Amino acid sequence: MIDARLLLDDFDATARRLARKGVAPDLLGEARDLAEQRRVQVQQVDAARQARNEVSKRIGALRRDQRKDEADRAQAEAAELGRNLEQIEAGLRETEAALDDTVMRIPNLPADDVPDGRSDADNVVLRTYGYDPSAFEGRDWQPHWDIGERLGILDPERAAKLSGAMFAVLKGDGARLLRGLTSLALDIHRDRYEEIIPPHVVRSEVITKTGHLTKFDTQAYRLRDDELWLIPTGEVALMGMHQGEILAEAELPVRYMAYTTCWRREAGAAGKETRGLQRLHEFHKVELVELCRPEDSEAEFHSLVADAARPLEMLGLPYRVVELCSGDLTFSASRVYDLEVYSPGVDRWLEVSSISLVTDFQSRRGQIRFRREGGPVEFVHALNGSGLATPRVWAAVVEHGLQPDGSVRLPEALVPYAGISVIGGDEEGRR
């Protein structure tokens, strides 16, 4: 959540910045009014408490001195003050609940140099790597689901039988390919990120405070008999680890990676763009997250983008870096770059990683702070992005590796991890 102070201290500028993200001024005005009301009520409550505390203290002294009559009189007075206090406290509680509710609906402020725009049509392609359109002409490219079924590495019918639409069964070399991809990614990122294997279910508290569970978001699966949720991304577990903590400045930056299964309900999604592995309820991903000092976050963001791109380059996959415009930014992000891999089989660019600079939006909610060397306590900045999301990268490897004889050649860098160089060819490609 944003700092409600911004609304009190600098309403116009804040409203202008949020307008770029499509936030209605009404919402902000409502929040500001509530914050103002809260400020007034806090002062009233404090004054009322002070009055009561003073009398209570006097009662203690009088009782010690055996001045019973005076004590009794004071006690009656205190009881009256107490009743009064309760009333204004109730008012304050109401205001705070309403304020909280309202502020929670306000998204993070976009970075000032994020391009203006309303939808993904206004996103900006910053650079493209390894993509030559002519290289894809005049050949019979196939979508990965056709290749996968033909080679027996993908089994959509069994997946549907087990779990329904948007689930996957990978078989044989297909399973091995996924395992190889995750190992490759974990090894690539090992130099900068500490590998974590977290729990895959987390408390309501954790998923709420990472901003992945609000009343407007029904992405996550809940366990029936426990107040626990399946993580929609490893980020939830990794960011949750430091909730409520005050880190030492010297501990920063904290960089973690985790290979986890992710579950998303994806309510409403179905149809053409969900075929094959394009969109799944359950998938595997290597996630990268970072906590750092505010002054470092912009530079760290660009490092994170470069980190997320490294596996794609090693796999020789053409990709492009897209900066999301202000209107397309996710709720909690101040800046987002998407990495999109070109899929020749469906002739589309598929998002394989979304790198977000979240600033202090999550850490304020989750109370993740750090203490400056000999100085004050501040909120850390948070960043996250996929280090490698397996389904779409799996699909891209299969589509790009398709050879005229129908087999799939794996990228060189992947061969040691997958233990094979060709899927579906003659036995020579196998080791």
Added chain:
RNA sequence: GGAGGGAUGGCAGAGCGGCCGAAUGCGAAGCUCUUGAAAAGCUUUGGGAUGCAAGUCCCCGGGGGUUCGAAUCCCUCUCCCUCCGCCA
């Protein structure tokens, strides 16, 4: 799953319902002394709300209650420890 015990500041560890945001020790920071260091002495050392400030208010695992007043009493949840059961 069953039975018992616990949760207090960076750590350890006191705390009669009022004088306790909290003794004491350790750790850490600053200062004095010293050529320097050690030792010793002095001082400082949690978070948050509100306020220009002085101040006031809140927080002793979380939430609720009793009371004029709760770290202290009651209820509840979570976590940790010991024992029993189960189990990869």
